[in-house]
Amino acid sequence: MPLHVLAILNQPSADAAPHDPDAPAFTFADPSQPHLSVMDLGATRGDGIFESISVGSGRAQALEHHLRRFASSAAKLELPAPDLDVWREAILAAIVELEPGAESWVKTVLTRGVEGDGRPTGWVYAAHTADFSAARTEGVRVVTLDRGYRHDVEQTSPWLLAGAKTLSYAVNRAVLREAHRRDADDVIFVSSDGYVLEGPTSSVVFRRGNTLLTPGTGLGILDGTTQANIFRFAETLGLETGFELVTPDELRAADAAWLVSSVRLAAPVRELDGLPLAVDSEFTAALNDYLLALRD
Amino acid sequence: MPLHVLAILNQPSADAAPHDPDAPAFTFADPSQPHLSVMDLGATRGDGIFESISVGSGRAQALEHHLRRFASSAAKLELPAPDLDVWREAILAAIVELEPGAESWVKTVLTRGVEGDGRPTGWVYAAHTADFSAARTEGVRVVTLDRGYRHDVEQTSPWLLAGAKTLSYAVNRAVLREAHRRDADDVIFVSSDGYVLEGPTSSVVFRRGNTLLTPGTGLGILDGTTQANIFRFAETLGLETGFELVTPDELRAADAAWLVSSVRLAAPVRELDGLPLAVDSEFTAALNDYLLALRD
Structure with a gap:
């Protein structure tokens, strides 16, 4: 069985024409071969969205939350609405097609398609996950970096697409290079008015006493699927959960903090801007065991 | 002869290995066929740069300025430096290959390549230009929109890549949709601290008396190739030129203003946020005649 799988959607949105009226909803293709046009607006303008x-154990985790967020990102970019039934079917089929492994991941991508064509491009890509055990147990060294935007930019300036998971991620990659230059592993974005936002590919979760907290929604950041699952788990343990806008100094005063994301899961922040932060190894292990065992 | 031409670079940077050690520097390919991998970071992360x-009349205009800016954008994104001799050769060959037409344009794209591969992807795409005569003569209705960033963000936060011409242009397209919603044609970005910056695909030039002005560099905006040519032309006419940071109100008080770009050339701003702005038809025509006649 293949080590990575590509399914190309024939009609990613019911609001746009299929690429081939006689073809099935999706077809598997060799991911090592080219499948995208140099005129695809995903490639020339980062004009599209994705989910990871x-x-x-062969089951897509938080699938419905991811699909809802995919549709929400599409709406923010005014893309044709993804036909979630077709996407779900393609995702599940790609997983079945993939060589089984302990951990895998699936990426869904919807672009505005070839310029002038009017039909979006959609694909599902599945592969095995890299080994993130060191980040999950030893933790990550994090620096805070200015994201440039105020914390209220999603309300004042929706055209900046803050809070949508777009393909325009050059900045999300540039900040990781800046982190490495500062001898760190990852980044927490801070708004231009001084509030903790999110990581470039993760949500921020922190613990204060018996309460798990996260910055919350409406701040131009993503509605975290892993953060939501962690809050559900915390509630079963009798912990409180909540949303709170904090400064980097307030985050540094937390009892523990994590960068949480779908594929790397919960990575404890062991250093923030060069200062050590306590790592709660036992609770972190419980979080990751819970996330790894999730079946939907 | 073809109506559009694609040249794929075998070795876009001398700092990275060629895709095929036995192949020539570039090869022509059918642009209607797929040539990009779904794992190309240009397509999945908008992680790359471009020039238009x-x-x-068969001559690439401001070619050396464009190539310099291409190299500058690559440096900002820490991409392997483009081998400008190879790019120049591919651009000139693509123009020769294209069906001659009154006006054409060439796009150069350099991406970080397939994730994990280490070799960047590069291509040159040439096609005929759409008819922009209405925008050049009647002008465009423009709205100002918040760009979210302060005017000094290029200095304080270089990881935001402001001033690089990246493939992460989803916002530059979203603001045009917002403009259309407001019954306008185009946009002028304003910094979060209230200064005029640039258009999503153009520079702002304005005239006050006998002086042509533009916001200038270091503001997280592009070093405009067309703006530079217009300033050269203005100086031959005996006009003064200069750089000035202005507010939208100060721009509205100008004697005339234009959005200037490589392909559409000089489009006079005939309305700014719903209020009329004077259009200097004679000078605008002279600008566009000059830009159309440029040979290098």
């Missing part, structure tokens, strides 16, 4: 979904 | 170059 974790697969544990 | 005008071609007048």
Whole structure:
């Protein structure tokens, strides 16, 4: 069985024409071969959206939350609405097609398509996950970096697409290079008015006493699928959960903090801007065991 | 002869290995066929750069300025430096290959390549230009929109890549949709601290008395190739030129203003946020005649 799988959607949105009226909803293709046009607006303008979904023991985790967020990102970019039934079917089929492994992941991508064509491009890509055990147990060294935007930019300036998971991620990659230059592993974005936002590919979760907190929604950041699952788990343990806008100094005063994401899962922040932060190894292990065992 | 031409670079940077050690520097390919991998970071992360170059009577205009800016954008994104000799050769060959037309344009794209591969992807795409005569003569209705960033963000936060011409242009397209919603044609970005910056695909030039002005560099905006040519032309006419940071109100008080870019050339701003702005038809025509006649 293949080590990575590509399914190309024939009609990613019911609001746009299929690429081939006689073809099935999706077809598998060799991911090592080219499948995109140099005129695709995903490639020339980063004009599209994506989701990265974790697969544990052959099951897509938080699938419905990811699909809802995919549709929400599409709406923010005014893309044709993804036909979620077709996407779900393609995701599940790609997982079945993939060589089984302990951990895998699936990426869904919807672009505005070839310029002038009017039909969006959609694909599902599945592969095995890299080994993130060191980040999950030893933790990550994090620096805070200015994201440039105020914390209220999603309300004042929706055209900046803050809070949509777009393909325009050059900045999300540039900040990781800046982190490495500062001898760190990852980044927490801070708004231009001084509030903790999110990581470039993760949500921020922190613990204060018996309460798990996250910055919350409406701040131009993503509605975290892994953060939501962690809050559900915390509630079953009798912990409180909540949303709170904090400064980097307030985050540094937390009892523990994590960068949480679908594929790497919960990575404890062991250093923030060069200062050590306590790592709660036992609770972190419980979080990751819970996330790894999730079946939907 | 073809109506659009694609040249794929075998070795876009001398700092990275060629895709095929036995192949020539570039090869022509059918642009209607797929040539990009779904794992190309240009397509999945908008992680790359581009230039759009005008071609007048078979000659690439401001070619060396575009190539310098291409290299500068690559440096900002820490991409392997483009081998400008190879890019220049591919651009000139693509123009020769294209069906001659009054106006054409060439796009150069350099991406970080397939994730994990280490070799960047590069291509040159040439095609005929759409008819922009209405925008050039009647002008465009423009709205100002918040760009979210302060005017000094290029200095304080270089990881935001402001001033690089990246493939992460989803916002530059979203603001045009917002403009259309407001019954306008185009946009002028304003910094979060209230200064005029640039258009999503153009520079702002304005005239006050006998002086042509533009916001200038270091503001997280592009070093405009067309703006530079217009300033050269203005100086031959005996006009003064200069750089000035202005507010939208100060721009509205100008004697005339234009959005200038490589392909559409000089489009007079005839309305700014719903209020009329004077259009200097004679000078605008002289600008566009000059830009159309440029040979290098």
